[in-house]
Amino acid sequence: MRIVIDDKNNEELSKRHKQNNGTKLNVHIISFDSLSQMSYRRNLPKTVKYFEDTMKGVVLNGYNIVGDGTPQAFLPFLCGKTELEMPDTRKANSNNHYVDEVYPFIWNNYSEKGYVTMYAEDCFDVGTFSYRLNGFKNMPTNHYPRTAYGYVESKFGIAKCIGNEAAHNTWLNYISSYIKAYDKTTPRFALFHHAILSHDDMNLVQVADDDLMNHFKKHFENGDFDNDLVILMADHGNRFAEIRNTHQGQLEERLPFMGIFLPKNFQNTAIGKLYHDNLLKNKDKLSSPFDMHQTLLDILNVPTNKELTTPQLTSKRSLSLFREIPSSRTCFDAGIEKHWCSCMKWENVPNKPFYVQGVKAMANAFINKVNSLTSQERKLCSELKLKKIISSTWLIPKSEMLSYRGAADNDGFVPDLTGEVAIEFADFKIQLQTTPGDAIYDVTINYNFHTNAIVLNMHEVSHINKYGDTPHCIIDKNYFLATYCVCYDTIVNTGN
Numbered sequence: 001m002r003i004v005i006d007d008k009n010n011e012e013l014s015k016r017h018k019q020n021n022g023t024k025l026n027v028h029i030i031s032f033d034s035l036s037q038m039s040y041r042r043n044l045p046k047t048v049k050y051f052e053d054t055m056k057g058v059v060l061n062g063y064n065i066v067g068d069g070t071p072q073a074f075l076p077f078l079c080g081k082t083e084l085e086m087p088d089t090r091k092a093n094s095n096n097h098y099v100d101e102v103y104p105f106i107w108n109n110y111s112e113k114g115y116v117t118m119y120a121e122d123c124f125d126v127g128t129f130s131y132r133l134n135g136f137k138n139m140p141t142n143h144y145p146r147t148a149y150g151y152v153e154s155k156f157g158i159a160k161c162i163g164n165e166a167a168h169n170t171w172l173n174y175i176s177s178y179i180k181a182y183d184k185t186t187p188r189f190a191l192f193h194h195a196i197l198s199h200d201d202m203n204l205v206q207v208a209d210d211d212l213m214n215h216f217k218k219h220f221e222n223g224d225f226d227n228d229l230v231i232l233m234a235d236h237g238n239r240f241a242e243i244r245n246t247h248q249g250q251l252e253e254r255l256p257f258m259g260i261f262l263p264k265n266f267q268n269t270a271i272g273k274l275y276h277d278n279l280l281k282n283k284d285k286l287s288s289p290f291d292m293h294q295t296l297l298d299i300l301n302v303p304t305n306k307e308l309t310t311p312q313l314t315s316k317r318s319l320s321l322f323r324e325i326p327s328s329r330t331c332f333d334a335g336i337e338k339h340w341c342s343c344m345k346w347e348n349v350p351n352k353p354f355y356v357q358g359v360k361a362m363a364n365a366f367i368n369k370v371n372s373l374t375s376q377e378r379k380l381c382s383e384l385k386l387k388k389i390i391s392s393t394w395l396i397p398k399s400e401m402l403s404y405r406g407a408a409d410n411d412g413f414v415p416d417l418t419g420e421v422a423i424e425f426a427d428f429k430i431q432l433q434t435t436p437g438d439a440i441y442d443v444t445i446n447y448n449f450h451t452n453a454i455v456l457n458m459h460e461v462s463h464i465n466k467y468g469d470t471p472h473c474i475i476d477k478n479y480f481l482a483t484y485c486v487c488y489d490t491i492v493n494t495g496n
């Protein structure tokens, strides 16, 4: 498969491009279906390493989906709206619209500014906008390989090989031919969404890691991305029922990979530096596909200097990743419904035997660790025992997420909240008192109910009541142990 250039269209585009006063960056989006950030890291480690370490792409850790499945990921991304906020395009309802008649796809904005456009998917039968929706009436973009994939599927079904070539390499070669065809002549906007390898299998996409990494390497080293915003992404994480029924699976479904690369040339401009600095500030903030829409608009229309240097208002749903996102932003602000929200909250640990035992095991693990630290000074510092647990809280997902089982309707609009996914792991904050010496400690511990594994972070321990004279015998000798040391003579003095 190769790109064929339409010279006449190209002339028209270059006329329009003269009016373009945006960043003039190309937009190059490579997407895989159903891969969480963790799944990308597990299955495509070489690609992710190249993207992060060599290209210095920025991966968004707070990127959270807003709905169930591929259209619910790409409609906010491409149109800035949900399906329900736009006219009906469902096949199930007759007399309604094709998607291109009523959806404001962002590639149209790019086309108006003189960009050549590409929308590519490698699955014909289950196309994002044509499986449940009516599909496009006309070719949506200048390049649109749907008919080619329709032909392949009619001959071979959903094929992992096309002729004697792995299908993902046919795909990558097609992408390369597109980059080459417009080699610095015409600005390009492209979204390549690949599903064959990753949609129905957790791990199969591993076979593409070397090829994908080399694809990035070839183009990056060749300078093909010198003027490109490159987005490496997924629409959502895995949605298999058995994975969704786990705590880990619920988090991964909601947190797909979203990586953004801005070229060095652009970062070296005054505007580009602000874009990149803000992107880094936003790396760990809550973000969503709605934000990607505003982010792409900021490529076409450069915000004012004030907008680039002032935090955005949380009252707006779509915030650009190239302007500062406030830390105070909530899922509600971002248009993320409760059952999709992966933000967590601190709650009291339930007073039930199962949890009480778990908290006790964590408290004892902490005390054992303290005793092992002081054991080298046992002649000076007493061994400690647990006196009591004062309070225990844990950081847990919203109950709506844990009870989300899937969609209750065919369109994915209505959530089925009858599930009961158990919390498998959590961070705990335990406040406890030890004896002798009556020290009170705040301890943060991670506990896995599945494996009973306890991870203690001794750097996050605080001794919150007064030490007084208790560690006087060790303080000059080993300052670090003062937090944990009760000198024997103070035990007599305090009557403990």
Ligand SMILES: [Zn+2]
Binding pocket: 033, 034, 069, 070, 235, 236
């Ligand atoms: Zn998908």
